[in-house]
Amino acid sequence: MDVLEAIDKRRTVRVFKEKATGEQIKKLLLAGVKAPSGGNKQSWEFILVEDRELIDKLAEYKYYMNREFKPAEGQTRDDVEKAARFQQKAFANANVIAVCSNSGMVADGWLAVENILLAATAEGLGSGIIALRGDARTKTEKLLDIPENKELVCVIKIGVTEEEPKPRKLRPEFSWLHKNKYSQS
Numbered sequence: 001m002d003v004l005e006a007i008d009k010r011r012t013v014r015v016f017k018e019k020a021t022g023e024q025i026k027k028l029l030l031a032g033v034k035a036p037s038g039g040n041k042q043s044w045e046f047i048l049v050e051d052r053e054l055i056d057k058l059a060e061y062k063y064y065m066n067r068e069f070k071p072a073e074g075q076t077r078d079d080v081e082k083a084a085r086f087q088q089k090a091f092a093n094a095n096v097i098a099v100c101s102n103s104g105m106v107a108d109g110w111l112a113v114e115n116i117l118l119a120a121t122a123e124g125l126g127s128g129i130i131a132l133r134g135d136a137r138t139k140t141e142k143l144l145d146i147p148e149n150k151e152l153v154c155v156i157k158i159g160v161t162e163e164e165p166k167p168r169k170l171r172p173e174f175s176w177l178h179k180n181k182y183s184q185s
Ligand SMILES: Cc1cc2nc3c(=O)[nH]c(=O)nc-3n(C[C@H](O)[C@H](O)[C@H](O)COP(=O)(O)O)c2cc1C
Pocket: 010, 011, 012, 013, 014, 087, 128, 129, 130, 131, 132, 165, 168
């Protein structure tokens, strides 16, 4: 699969049938570390979280974070609660990788993440990003012993896809393009 096809096919997966193999995960990580990085510092570190209790804690932090979200238009409190529970359950059957980088260098981590997601697509695997912010992030950093000089970028989940994602909703083509200045299109 060429890179444009992988970009086109990559979709966020939240329901997994089973984990990827250890060999596949190594291959994806090796794709991750070929990403560009500021000053070639390659300041990323990856924590393969395999311990069930740790994964359950991460899922719990995600749940408590998301249940505090304000309901979007047309959403009830109950919808927010259900969505938060869904995020918690979405850790099932997936390989869980916490990505961190040097503090202030999260761009390095994010670029590695995108390489990993695209490599997962090319391998026929599904993948998804889990954002942990505020208290959930602080607790995750503590839980995973992430040192003070590093920060959590995100958590990624990889696995064999169980559900086919709905068609992508993209903004109209080139509606985001400006010429010379933001004020001109
Ligand atoms: C910074 C960032 C944080 C995200 N956090 C989450 C998350 O916590 N949970 C989740 O299910 N998806 C998360 N996503 C995935 C987005 O919801 C997804 O990329 C978006 O809906 C577009 O869908 P696609 O990836 O299938 O194209 C995140 C994506 C990004 C870039």
